[in-house]
Amino acid sequence: MPTAAFDLLGTFFSTEPLRQRLCALGAPDHALELWWAESLRDALALTGAGATRPLEDVLAATLPRILAELGRPAQDPSRVELVLKGLRVLNPADGAADAAARLSASGWTLIGLTRGSEAHARALTERAGLRKQFAALIAADHLGTRHADPYALARQHAGGETWLVTTHAWDAIAARRAGLRTAWISRRERHWPATYPEPDLQVPDLAACVQVLERRGATLGAMHA
Incomplete structure (x- = not known):
């Protein structure tokens, strides 16, 4: 079999619905790809160092840095949380x-x-x-x-x-x-x-x-x- x-x-x-949530924070359209790529890089680095963490934890830790890189720092934490909540309601x-x-x-x-x-x-x-x-x-x-x-x-x-x-x-x-x-x-x-x-x-x-x-x-x- x-x-x-x-x-x-x-x-x-x-993960496309997350793009809309990022854009609602004023981030550009490509923010999703940047967030995902940097988070995967960090997650793989942690695994290589023997300190594996679930990707959703790394995504949460990386998001403030991504927003700062894109010129959108100091966001209201509740608005940032709306993006992270999107991870829990992804559709097929x-x-x-x-x-x-x-x-x-x-x-x-x-x-x-x-x-x-x-x-x-x-x-x-x-x-x-x-x-x-x-x-x-x-x-x-x-x-x-x-x-x-x-x-x-x-x-x-x-x-x-x-x-x-x-x-x-x-x-x-x-x-x-x-x-x-x-x-x-x-x-x-x-x-x-x-x-x-x-x-x-x-x-x-x-x-x-x-x-x-x-x-x-x-x-x-x-x-x-």
């Missing part, structure tokens, strides 16, 4: 719920993978009515204070061929090194970095990804029939 490990934040759940991205339903019906095992906390991942999937679709949620909590490999943990929960589905090129290359096959959805980053080995699959959206994975699942099933 093949496994699809979905990156949750930014791939399965859309276009096609995400359908992707989960179709792959589950096709015999795929689904795993949710996140740099955030397990509680945050569980809350988002339960709010969307999709928690039961995922066999496991692998989160920053599971990394502990050591530099554990989240992709290796995903493989431990997986059955058969395992794919990472993500919109982040850096995520895909790390998963590939851990032995996962990779499906990169180009809707966010648009361009694959020339310094990275090509992913196994490049598609524009989740709908196209599911079509390919359904065919792959059928092929694997026929091989083992």
Whole structure:
């Protein structure tokens, strides 16, 4: 039985609504990308130093710095909190719920993978009515204070061929090194970095990804029939 490990934040759940909340603070349109990139950098640095923290904690700590960098410092704390509250009410991205339903019906095992906390991942999937679709949620909590490999943990929960589905090129290359096959959805980053080995699959959206994975699942099933 093949496994699809979905990156949750930014791939399965859309972060676009956070852009509107940032713009309400007077931040420019690109503030979301800057906030996310600097927070991921800081989160990965903490993990490398043996001090893993859930991504939502790092996002909260990074936001005041981002606003200051963009010339919007000294914001009312209650208004900043409105942005952070948005993390708790993210909705599935276009096609995400359908992707989960179709792959589950096709015999795929689904795993949710996140740099955030397990509680945050569980809350988002339960709010969307999709928690039961995922066999496991692998989160920053599971990394502990050591530099554990989240992709290796995903493989431990997986059955058969395992794919990472993500919109982040850096995520895909790390998963590939851990032995996962990779499906990169180009809707966010648009361009694959020339310094990275090509992913196994490049598609524009989740709908196209599911079509390919359904065919792959059928092929694997026929091989083992």
